[in-house]
Amino acid sequence: MMLPVFRRFIPACFLLLLLHLGAMAQFASRFDVVIDELLPDPTPPVQLPNAEFIELKNVSTTAFNIRNWKLSDGSTTATITTNFILQPDSFVIICANNSAALYAAFGNAIGVSNFPSLNNDADIISLYSSEGKLIHAVAYNNSWYQNAVKSEGGWSLEMIDTKNSCTGMNNWKASPNDSGGSPGKKNDADATNADDQPPALTRTATTDSITISAFFDEPLDSASAATPGNYTINNGMVQPASANIVMPFCTEVVLKLPAALQHKTVYQLKASQVTDCSGNTINQLNTARAGVPAMADSLAVVINEVLFNPRPDGFDYIEIYNRSNNIIDLKQLYVASRNATGQFTGITAVSSVPWLLFPGDYRVLTENRLWLQQQYLVKDPALITELTALPSLPDDKGTIVLLNMQGAVIDELRYDHSWHFALVSEKEGVALERHSYNEPTQLKSNWSSAASTVNYGTPGYPNSQLMADTRLQGQVAVTPAVFSPDNDGFNDFATIGYQLDAPGYVATIRIFDANGRIVRHLVNNASLAATGRFRWDGLDDGLKKLPVGIYIVLTEVFNLQGKTKKFKQVVTLAGRY
Incomplete structure (x- = not known):
């Protein structure tokens, strides 16, 4: 049976x-x-x-x-x-x-x-x-x-x-599951979420003069990504000799070039016919800059904006700017502060991976990218670097140091909360902005509060208080002719620029009202370079607002050879503030 x-x-x-x-x-x-x-x-x-x-x-x-x-x-x-x-x-x-x-x-x-x-x-x-x-x-x-x-x-x-x-x-x-997850079964988050977006070439890095790493925003199809003919480089380079995709994520392609890249030259790398793992083909107009980085020397990269007193539960940020003609690798830069004895503390690498900062580029350093985007207008989130920790930035005053990989100081700022616009009553959440990339970093008159019209911060794009470096039409000039110190980012200051025949002059600048009364001793016996500028914020000696009207700016200079000069200009203080 x-x-x-x-x-x-x-x-x-x-x-x-x-x-x-x-x-x-x-x-x-x-x-x-x-x-x-x-x-x-x-x-x-x-x-x-x-x-x-x-x-x-x-x-x-x-x-x-x-x-x-x-x-x-x-x-x-x-x-x-x-x-x-x-x-x-x-x-x-x-x-x-x-x-x-x-x-x-x-x-x-x-x-x-x-x-x-x-x-x-x-x-x-x-x-x-x-x-x-x-x-x-x-x-x-x-x-x-x-x-x-x-x-x-x-x-x-x-x-x-x-x-x-x-x-x-x-x-x-x-997981939306009330138990905290859905192990062993279909995910509670399961839904249709098709990828119909083409990949994008986001940036490059250069390990040596004949090697470019191209980075994409999503995993690529390995066959199309590893085809050298899908890449072209301008300035006579044409195509790479080889292309190798980097596992496991297939978002990086290493290109070997037939000839060396030239220093101080910005190249354009174009990718075409490259597809992602869902089959979407990259757009035709998809390029990224490339080039050979150089060691950053003094003031090649400058501290351009800083938020050291954020709103409650907020985060500091530091903005840097490449004012040189060189390409700088952010992996070779560090930020730090100084302790009471002047020693570096809190030394932090700006980037853990090679990341190129091209001439005229900004980079914003913060501990919380999402918070920064929620609090301020961030025009390009790709310009934000999120770090585990920034150096200590006290709310009243502190020091920010920018170093290269050799430990040399590239730029240094000793900021003070008193540098803010005097009529800004609440300084929490207000960034300090640099006026000129070419004026000394430590010059107090080269800094002021970000404008109220940009919500007091401009991370990743030109400062609201940026001043153009224009050639003076004469030895001393006051611009603009009409200014309105209301911190709206438009003509908030009167700038007294000077261009003398030699350095070594000493200057005194006083402001008079229309009745001839001195209302502000702006500069007293200051040593001058051959060129430079000072700034008047429309306040009197007691840092109180002055009424609208016409004012006289009297600039007196002399040197040790007994040479003296006087300059008198008219400026109009306008608007409500």
Whole structure:
């Protein structure tokens, strides 16, 4: 009576064996299996176990045995030693050995030794097949939660559209599941989120005179990205000799050039016919500047704007500007402050990776990019560098030092809160702006409050109080003829510029009202360079506002040879302030 059962049992076992062997024989391609959920910070737990996990999903139509597949964070690699057939459209939870029993209640769970510790703030996790082929990689950070509360811990990160697995932050969010995540099943965040945007060439870096690294905003198709003919360089360079895509994220392409780039030359790199991993082709007009960086010397890059007293719960920022003709690598620059004995403290690298600052470029340094964009108009977010920590910037006064990689001082600012526009009653959230790139950094009259019309800050674009460096029509000139000190960013100051026949003069500048009374002793026996400028803010000696009207600016200069000169100009103080 057992024979029929036995006969039925053999074909069933044979079929299972065939299915198992079939899965063993299949080789996965990139994106066949994806990391679609992970829990980097399980504390405090919501309703999930207080343990990290990584979930894999098979998005292909083929089953795979994931034995000997590997998960790595770059420093630690875990190997899956369990025979497990991951069926199409199914999930498996990977966690540490001591957490496997906890997650088995949620679905298929496999414990591994050396489970890579998932950093709370940011990490790179890569999945490799048993043959060592990269299948998927994720480079997450706190901003991927898109939820400030959930980013504090206890909630998983979920991929939104697993058919769009090569997209980064825009395809991830904090789990909407009330338990804190959805391990072992379809993500609660699951939705259609197709990638229909073409890739963009965002910037370049230069490791040497014949090597350019081109960076894109999303992963590329490796075949199109590695085609040298898809890149052209102007100024006689034409095309690179080779192109190699950098794994695991395929957002960087290293181009080897047939000839060396020239110093102090800005090149334009153009990419064409390059596609992303979703098949979108790059736009035709897609270029990025390239060039050979030089060591920054004194005042090649200057401190241009600083917010040292932000609004409550806010963050400081420092803006720098490349006023030279050289290309500067931000990786070779550092910001610091000084302690009471003058020693450097809080030395911080401006960039952890090569990043080119071209002539005329701005760069904004802050600890919180999102806050900066919420508080001020940021015309180009790509100009913001988010650092783990800035040097200490006290609210009353402090020092900011810009250093090159040799430790030489490039620029230094010893700021003081008294440099703000006197009539700005609330100075929290008001940035100090530099007036001229070419005037001395430490000149008090070269700084003032950012205008109210720009919400008191201009991070990443020309300052609201920027003054043009124009040639004087005479030895002393007062401009503009009419000014209105209302801090709206338009003609807020009267500038007394001078251009003398030699340095070594001493100047005294006084302001008189229309009745001939002295209202402001602006400058008293100041030593002059051959050229320079002073600024009048429309206030009297008591730093109180003066009435609108006509005023006389009397400038008297003399030198040790007994040469004296007097200059008298009329200026009109206008408007309400």
